[in-house]
Amino acid sequence: MIPLNLDITTASSMIERKELSPIELVETCLSRIEEHEGTNAFISINVEEARGVAAATEQLIVAGYRIGPLHGIPIALKDNIGIAQQHTTAGSAVLDGHKPINDATVVKRLRAAGAIIIGKTNMHEFAWGGTSANPHYGSVQNPWDRTRMPGGSSGGSGVAVANGSCIGALGTDTGGSVRLPSSFNGITGLRPTFGRVSNYGVVPLAWSMDTVGPMARSAEDCALMLGVLAGHDSADASSSSTVTDDYAGSVRNPKVHGLRIGLIDGYSLVNIQPAVEAAITAALDTFTEHGAILENVQIPDIEGNISAQLTVEAAEPSAYHQRNLRERPEDYGDDVRLLLQAGELLPSVHYLQAQRYRALLRSQLLSALESVDIIVCPTTPFTATALGATTVEITEGRQEDMLSAIMQFTGLPSLTGMPALSVPCGFDDNGLPIGLQLIGRPFAESTLLRTAAAFQRYTHFHRQTPPSQKV
Amino acid sequence: MNIPNVTEQSTLEYVQAAAGMVSLPLSEDHATEIAALLQQWIPDAIALSKRMQSCELDFIAPVTTFTMPIAGPADSQETDK
Numbered sequence: 001m002i003p004l005n006l007d008i009t010t011a012s013s014m015i016e017r018k019e020l021s022p023i024e025l026v027e028t029c030l031s032r033i034e035e036h037e038g039t040n041a042f043i044s045i046n047v048e049e050a051r052g053v054a055a056a057t058e059q060l061i062v063a064g065y066r067i068g069p070l071h072g073i074p075i076a077l078k079d080n081i082g083i084a085q086q087h088t089t090a091g092s093a094v095l096d097g098h099k100p101i102n103d104a105t106v107v108k109r110l111r112a113a114g115a116i117i118i119g120k121t122n123m124h125e126f127a128w129g130g131t132s133a134n135p136h137y138g139s140v141q142n143p144w145d146r147t148r149m150p151g152g153s154s155g156g157s158g159v160a161v162a163n164g165s166c167i168g169a170l171g172t173d174t175g176g177s178v179r180l181p182s183s184f185n186g187i188t189g190l191r192p193t194f195g196r197v198s199n200y201g202v203v204p205l206a207w208s209m210d211t212v213g214p215m216a217r218s219a220e221d222c223a224l225m226l227g228v229l230a231g232h233d234s235a236d237a238s239s240s241s242t243v244t245d246d247y248a249g250s251v252r253n254p255k256v257h258g259l260r261i262g263l264i265d266g267y268s269l270v271n272i273q274p275a276v277e278a279a280i281t282a283a284l285d286t287f288t289e290h291g292a293i294l295e296n297v298q299i300p301d302i303e304g305n306i307s308a309q310l311t312v313e314a315a316e317p318s319a320y321h322q323r324n325l326r327e328r329p330e331d332y333g334d335d336v337r338l339l340l341q342a343g344e345l346l347p348s349v350h351y352l353q354a355q356r357y358r359a360l361l362r363s364q365l366l367s368a369l370e371s372v373d374i375i376v377c378p379t380t381p382f383t384a385t386a387l388g389a390t391t392v393e394i395t396e397g398r399q400e401d402m403l404s405a406i407m408q409f410t411g412l413p414s415l416t417g418m419p420a421l422s423v424p425c426g427f428d429d430n431g432l433p434i435g436l437q438l439i440g441r442p443f444a445e446s447t448l449l450r451t452a453a454a455f456q457r458y459t460h461f462h463r464q465t466p467p468s469q470k471v
Numbered sequence: 472m473n474i475p476n477v478t479e480q481s482t483l484e485y486v487q488a489a490a491g492m493v494s495l496p497l498s499e500d501h502a503t504e505i506a507a508l509l510q511q512w513i514p515d516a517i518a519l520s521k522r523m524q525s526c527e528l529d530f531i532a533p534v535t536t537f538t539m540p541i542a543g544p545a546d547s548q549e550t551d552k
Contacts, residue, residue, distance in 0.1 A: 208534065301522065304515075304518070304519040304522060306515070307512070307515035307516050307518070307519045308519060310512055310515075310516075311512070311516055311519075314512075325495065326494070326495065326496065329496075337501075338501070338504050338505060338508060339508075341490075341495065341497065341501065341505055342505045342508045342509055342512075344493055344495055345485075345486055345489040345490065345493070345495075345505065345509065346509075346512075346516070347516075349520065350513075350516045350517075350519075350520055352533045353516075353519060353520040353523040353533075354516070354519065355533030355534045356523050356528070356531045356532065356533045356534075357519055357522070357523055358533075358534045359531045359532065359533065359534045360523070360528060360531055362534070401511065
């Protein structure tokens with residue numbers, strides 16, 4: 001019996017030692033996908049391809065060949081990541097029947113590392129939303145409580161990792177779409193520095209903020225995946241040529257002694273649910289017990305971040321969708337159509353002031369990161385809400401709009417292009433996961449991964465699995 | 472000069488006019504929904520614009536895509552996978 005919390009690092013070394021068969025691993029994942037069909041986590045499943053590749057990878061291992069660090073590992077892809085000649089819907093009826101000509105660069109890199117693409121996961125339509133309530137492919141359900149939402153927009157990827165339907169997954173993160181479902185589903189997820197991982201072949205949301213990131217059980221797994229994904233790609237105009245790091249190496253023997261952790265005054269611990277505050281405070285205690293140093297930092301203009309994010313994230317997709325909004329508006333779900341239409345009507349000067357604000361915010365964040373190594377805050381100010389909720393109560397008696405509330409903490413790295421990682425750090429009274437967000441300097445993914453890996457040596461939140469919930 | 476308030480009616484009129492300017496077909500219902508959404512967003516966007524009008528920020532150019540600063544010695548070479 002393959003455990004539900006099997007991680008990539010363990011599975012990979014077991015496969016290499018011939019203690020675990022890729023065929024058995026794929027069959028287990030396929031049976032779990034079927035078992036949890038009601039969570040609507042997948043849009044399509046590559047049954048035959050996955051079985052064929054599993055058999056081939058097993059033969060290679062028997063013959064003494066290991067293609068790469070992900071040899072025989074079943075990985076799921078968010079369905080806005082293109083695979084040549086396979087349906088790529090981005091969770092929308094608008095792209096029904098769409099088959100890209102080429103693989104996305106991240107798909108090529110996963111395959112070259114030996115990964116088995118097991119299926120394409122459900123998402124918030126066109127990644128424009130944080131709940132994964134999808135009118136075309138069903139609302140994705142949180143495996144920790146099927147009456148709750150899993151976050152989004154990479155909700156299906158978060159659920160698939162949490163319930164063991166795959167061992168790792170890719171999500172995309174514009175305003176928080178890797179980190180939000182990682183937090184709500186109790187897994188680890190990384191938004192890389194803008195430009196670190198190629199966006200080629202990925203259906204865009206907002207060009208100036210889009211990233212692709214790994215979602216897995218542990219920071220060690222995310223490091224392994226990032227090592228495969230990262231690197232310059234001439235096919236992506238925003239791809240960075242900055243050299244990659246040895247991410248997998250950076251998480252070996254991780255420690256936090258002497259690490260300077262910043263808390264943003266008036267922001268990091270403000271307007272959050274009591275259970276979230278308790279979990280974050282306990283996580284900070286864990287860090288200081290192991291020698292980390294807490295410091296307060298200032299970001300004077302943090303207040304405008306949600307408005308800037310709404311403006312940029314509304315305006316840019318509206319340009320991409322301009323034709324389809326006129327030719328087939330009925331093929332969009334109501335919420336996304338509304339956001340796209342609204343985005344097209346925003347004054348251009350508001351968009352440009354928001355883009356100027358991003359430069360201001362980035363300079364202030366970089367200044368803060370001169371005195372500390374990382375900055376921390378919750379990933380989300382609240383735990384998973386009921387399916388379909390459009391408002392959320394963070395402080396008693398006050399309902400807040402879901403879209404603004406859900407990006408309260410994820411917007412800062414998104415707007416500034418910095419890397420950020422969500423790591424499980426506790427549960428609320430209902431057993432719902434809570435995530436801690438670590439924010440780092442540009443291209444300092446290794447620092448985030450090492451810090452998270454150390455935290456996962458001290459704690460076991462990432463080893464927890466959702467209660468068994470039959471469909 | 473008076474600055475007009477952002478009201479429900481003025482936002483709806485703006486939405487209808489702006490939709491015409493960009494040739495975006497909108498039903499009455501959709502225009503009303505968009506007006507309600509923009510009425511939530513616009514006051515904060517105006518506040519942000521006001522902040523960015525400050526003289527001391529005149530040197531800041533808008534970001535469209537980032538060229539990230541070099542993070543350290545390990546980042547001084549180029550790579551291509």
